[in-house]
Amino acid sequence: MMVEIGRPRDPRIDSAVLEATAELLGETDYASLSVDAIAKRAGTSKPAIYRRWPSKAHLVHEAVFPVTEYTELPSTGSTLGDVREMMARTFALLTTPAALAALPGLVAEMAVDSTLHAALLERFVDVLSHGLDDWLETARKRGEVRAEVRPADVIDALAGIIFLALITHPETLDEAWMDRTAEFIARGISA
Amino acid sequence: MMVEIGRPRDPRIDSAVLEATAELLGETDYASLSVDAIAKRAGTSKPAIYRRWPSKAHLVHEAVFPVTEYTELPSTGSTLGDVREMMARTFALLTTPAALAALPGLVAEMAVDSTLHAALLERFVDVLSHGLDDWLETARKRGEVRAEVRPADVIDALAGIIFLALITHPETLDEAWMDRTAEFIARGISA
Amino acid sequence: MMVEIGRPRDPRIDSAVLEATAELLGETDYASLSVDAIAKRAGTSKPAIYRRWPSKAHLVHEAVFPVTEYTELPSTGSTLGDVREMMARTFALLTTPAALAALPGLVAEMAVDSTLHAALLERFVDVLSHGLDDWLETARKRGEVRAEVRPADVIDALAGIIFLALITHPETLDEAWMDRTAEFIARGISA
């Protein structure tokens, strides 16, 4: 049992920093975001930040993808409908102002920092794949999804297509595109 | 017709710099790549580089994705076979040592620099979509591809899935993964 | 009263930089003196230097003309003797290796940077005119110096003549020249 010694950390700093980070990411991109600016906006100091997160990237990752309660994948009754719902969730996750500003930068840092890589993956897979195993199992039993389709493949497709589309042609991601893409993925995994 | 005036640029510098950049990207990642180091390796100077490319990102983009001769999409006779071939090409394009090192960084800079965004897209779409229109048209006529599938959708799927897989779990991208993914995409666009 | 807050500056850096600057000025001229080299020699960094001095010129000025203890103008009993002593001091001040190397460059920067101009003048006048007012007063009372001679005029003459001679014909500044010039100045201010 770890005994806490000395002055305890002020939990208000944690949230103030996360909020400040998300706010600032709504105003500038990842590269122009400085830790000094975050500290100032949060009314704290750089060392207090580095005591909590090992690097700017880790902080941003946590600010952009906060740990949230899982909500069950609602069953719409059809494969297409369920895929459409998963897409909507993934899309929502990736298109908050903070996520839009931070994602490219995080991707760059991921490639260099393996601890960030791991953290980012875990957080992501957690959120996106939650309930996916069960859903796939059920759909497979109904004969609607091929046996060899793996959860990771579905995430690759969902997240990969949305991510690439977001960074290359965000202006064309309308309802029609969502529909076409859902149809594409649903057929891709169908028996 | 633009008339050349003044001392012409030394074309050997262009190629030496591009080569040096690609070489260095085989040794370090994008962030650790300095323009000074490129200049030194290429036997030239920083100003000579900035005279040719507006930023490090533009230079890297050109070094990593050189303009190449287009080769026709070979028809294997089946949709699946053709998709598998397109995947192989896209995969090859994205997994040169230089591309692996540079891609995350380029994605980050793309988000900030719109001229780079445009340049990168043009280069990419050029290479990947070459012949795709015709191929889709033909496949559509044979009744193998749905009418609403667009070339851009195919590129999103191909490049998006491969890119995300590369930056998240490159170690699992074996032949089996390529096969499953080709199957997925082929079914996704099929009638 | 200013309260010090945050990490205090390391005073060893101040002195190491000043020493390094003076040393390097003994080896090269002002123009070839780079801030990078100073930082390296002093075992510190460029930002640490620019935190302390607003420009290379301000740093050099302080390194070349350090604030020193004032020593009284010793009275030799005669106007000529006292002038000769003042000349010797001015000459010593301007002919340290660092001063010889730096002075022309400082003069050039003075013309451009008004803050440097002010700083350089203050330092100079401080050192050269210290005790001069009293000396002139005394000499005037003895009837040896004309009433209208001002301290600034004496400094102009002393420093101006020595400076111009130094930059135009340093090789001829022997004892005889010093004697002739002291005689010239002593007569110039005499009643």
Added chain:
Amino acid sequence: MMVEIGRPRDPRIDSAVLEATAELLGETDYASLSVDAIAKRAGTSKPAIYRRWPSKAHLVHEAVFPVTEYTELPSTGSTLGDVREMMARTFALLTTPAALAALPGLVAEMAVDSTLHAALLERFVDVLSHGLDDWLETARKRGEVRAEVRPADVIDALAGIIFLALITHPETLDEAWMDRTAEFIARGISA
């Protein structure tokens, strides 16, 4: 006899460059004056300039102190009057807009470039000392100037005092200052 071969130099370029240099020195200081800007203003090119002058400093030196006709030192009848006239001439030479802007810079370059040093001295001594030998000789014969006073000493005093005063307190160089200084110098050389 050197035979001219090839296209002769365009003499209009010489004068256009000198004029442009003097003009620009009325607008900025020596350091901010670029050879590119001179070439542009003169409607010519950098190589044409470097064909004529070995460095920026040499060009500026010639632009600021053009070779002029010597005018005799007018005898005012008194030592003081003659010295006052010499001061006026020296002052005029050093206070053209171009000279004011260029002098500090030239002094700095002089210290580094020995060919410039020589050129600048020759030009200066030529102008200032012209007729001085004769004048001194005459004054000496009249018993008004001490035997050991040398022409170079007079130039040191005249130019040194004016130069230092110009770069340190130009705003106080009024008629009264000129009078006091002429008196000082006249007494300094008097028997």
Added chain:
DNA sequence: GCTTAAACGAGACGGTACGTCACGTCTTCTA
């Protein structure tokens, strides 16, 4: 009138330093 050779404009070149910026760490004082 043709040849010759250098001057010309434009601008690229290598070199070198500039002053700035942000990162993540360290050091001080205070709570």
Added chain:
DNA sequence: TAGAAGACGTGACGTACCGTCTCGTTTAAGC
């Protein structure tokens, strides 16, 4: 020991100017 403040080393950024070079073109003098 946390916290605020801010200095620290590191290392790269993009810019500026120097004086030289390499082009293609123009200009005069000599044959």
